[in-house]
Amino acid sequence: MAIRKIREMGDPVLNKVCKEVKDITPRVLELIDDMFDTLYEENGVGLAAPQVGILKRIAVIDTTGEDPILLINPKVIETSGEQTGYEGCLSVPGKTGQVTRANYVKVLAYDENLEPFEVEGTELLARALLHEIDHLDGHIYVEKVEGPLQDVEEVED
Numbered sequence: 001m002a003i004r005k006i007r008e009m010g011d012p013v014l015n016k017v018c019k020e021v022k023d024i025t026p027r028v029l030e031l032i033d034d035m036f037d038t039l040y041e042e043n044g045v046g047l048a049a050p051q052v053g054i055l056k057r058i059a060v061i062d063t064t065g066e067d068p069i070l071l072i073n074p075k076v077i078e079t080s081g082e083q084t085g086y087e088g089c090l091s092v093p094g095k096t097g098q099v100t101r102a103n104y105v106k107v108l109a110y111d112e113n114l115e116p117f118e119v120e121g122t123e124l125l126a127r128a129l130l131h132e133i134d135h136l137d138g139h140i141y142v143e144k145v146e147g148p149l150q151d152v153e154e155v156e157d
């Protein structure tokens with residue numbers, strides 16, 4: 001268990017396409033534990049492996065602080081609707097911007113035993129699922145921001 005250093009926008013590791021996970025090794029399990037520790041330490045909603053410098057298709061999400069979701073090799077299999085709202089990212093500290101995404105998403109992913117499962121989400125969970133899966137393909141939400149990237153303090157005032 002350890003807190004890992006979060007890579008920030010401008011670090012080339014965030015723009016790379018991550019590799020599929022084929023084996024659950026002790027190193028992978030340690031990475032997953034550390035990703036959850038780092039997510040909770042930073043009060044984030046989601047964290048993808050490239051954000052801690054590891055180019056593997058692994059992401060963790062928790063939109064409430066009590067609903068941890070581990071996604072290995074996740075794939076979007078269905079989307080519908082649309083939502084526009086403020087989004088942020090631990091790799092872009094202090095900033096936020098409006099992004100339009102699907103309001104519903106269904107994702108196929110694998111758990112820590114590489115057993116497949118599906119997860120569905122609407123609103124914040126849908127946004128988090130799409131945001132984290134984007135990271136695994138080297139994309140950061142700022143590419144999708146409508147209007148200016150804003151300081152979090154400005155928006156919260």
Ligand code: NI
Nearest residue numbers: 088089090091
């Ligand atoms: Ni992010």
